[in-house]
Amino acid sequence: MNEMDMEYCLSALRALLAIDSPSGFTEKVSDYLIDELTRLGYEPHKTRKGGVVCCLGGEGNGLMLMAHVDTLGGIVSTVKSNGRLTISPVGGLRAENCETENCRVYTRFSGTYSGTLQLCNASVHVNGDYNDQKRTFQSTEVVLDEPVGSAQDTRALGIEVGDFVCFDPRTVITDSGYIKSRFLDDKLSAAMLLAFAKEIREHDRTLKRKVYLHFTVYEEVGHGASASVPEDVEELISVDMGCVGDGLTCTEREVSICAKDSGGPYDYGVTTALVEAAKAAGVKYAVDVYPYYGSDVEASLRAGYDVRHGLIGAGVYASHGYERSHIEGVENTLKLLEAYTL
Known part of the structure; x- marks a missing residue:
């Protein structure tokens, strides 16, 4: 992503964090997403549950990227x-x-x-x-x-x-590049998906496959992505916070690729393809197992969708508290999304 894209990503992050949106109280943040995606030239729609789905274009082998905008x-x-x-x-x-x-x-x-x-x-x-x-x-x-x-x-x-x-989120972005705020889980990823959508539209990038975005609104209570997966989607990737802590190798400056969490292992082929894409693009990444974690794509699987699934995200420290990431982690996550889809 170029400098202007990163500036937009951080601006979108501040806007998202400024909108109060705990699970069940998300109408305003969904309206913001609808307005912003429409401004970027897309045709998003709101689901009955209140989430936002948007097709970015492309053809064949549908892939849906998910981030949640509900918070604690x-x-x-x-x-x-x-x-x-x-x-x-x-x-x-x-x-x-x-x-x-x-x-x-x-x-x-x-x-x-x-x-x-x-x-x-x-x-x-x-x-x-x-x-x-x-x-x-x-x-x-x-x-x-x-x-x-x-x-x-x-x-x-x-x-x-x-x-x-x-x-209060208490959002601070330091001169050294650290991003500190409540609710980086998962509004940081939502901002990244908006920046990704902006990149596709403004630079007329060609997608390898059909790509959808899904901004869910009930992830924190367990059923965010249990509905609204289009019929042509074969693969789901949750773009959520990457864990940083004892026993894990990811830092706030990297993108984390999750091999397994408390819900079980992620699709082996998808995880392997993500690692291959990261290596080919020179992305700084880590592969980790999260001991206490569950994601949107697992909610989709429990709902009965027959899809492959994966999980990535910028490293975030102190989850469910006053969280911290870094601009380099954002950049590496966006580079991996580009390498995987473009």
Whole structure:
């Protein structure tokens, strides 16, 4: 990808991260994708589940590239007697990773309110058990930035059980090329697919085969890609975060090719072809096994689709927390996508 493409990729990433979109609350991010793909000259459509599918062109042996734009988040589960909120996590959100984070509460009919997730009785000058308290969603609460002191006060604002709670991404891109934010899983990959689509259209690149994009919206709760795979698709590749951690070889500067995760091995032929493409293009890559991971393409297989499947992604550290990748990891992932499809 050239410099302008990378600039676009990072711009799209910032735009995607700025849109709150936990699983089940994704209409605005899907609308953004529809508008952006249409602006690039494509004809995307929204699925009944709310995801976005777009054909990039090409003929024969259909390939679908998948990324998800739903994120972790929370839903109000209790309006407490003190006017504060208990939340139920959406996806794998962890209380210990969200403590002291700013958030927004989206009411159904009365607008949006800001707050912070705090440990109950959060002051170390008051709470002698502060250090020993286990952080859970029962021991933490959303403290609203409103003068409320009772459940009645909070409900008068229009806040009720079932309202979504969305956390600040805190996006930072450093001069040294590191990309830090919540929800790089998987909006970083979604931005890369948009940059890939832009490259195809603006430079009239010829695809080796017919290629679709599918931006799913329920991956974090397990059924994102369980529907909406076109009949002519023979192969699915999930472009999701590559794992970085103890026992793995990938870094944030590489593209990871997953051989196996907790759902089992990925298609041997697809994985081999991805490695061959990476080698031929001089891409910096790693092949790893992810011990605690599941992907969109596995949801497709469980739904009964007869397809081959693979998984790649830029290396991302500290998954489901405050995540970090690097521009070089993005570049290597895009180079692999080009080598595999063009």
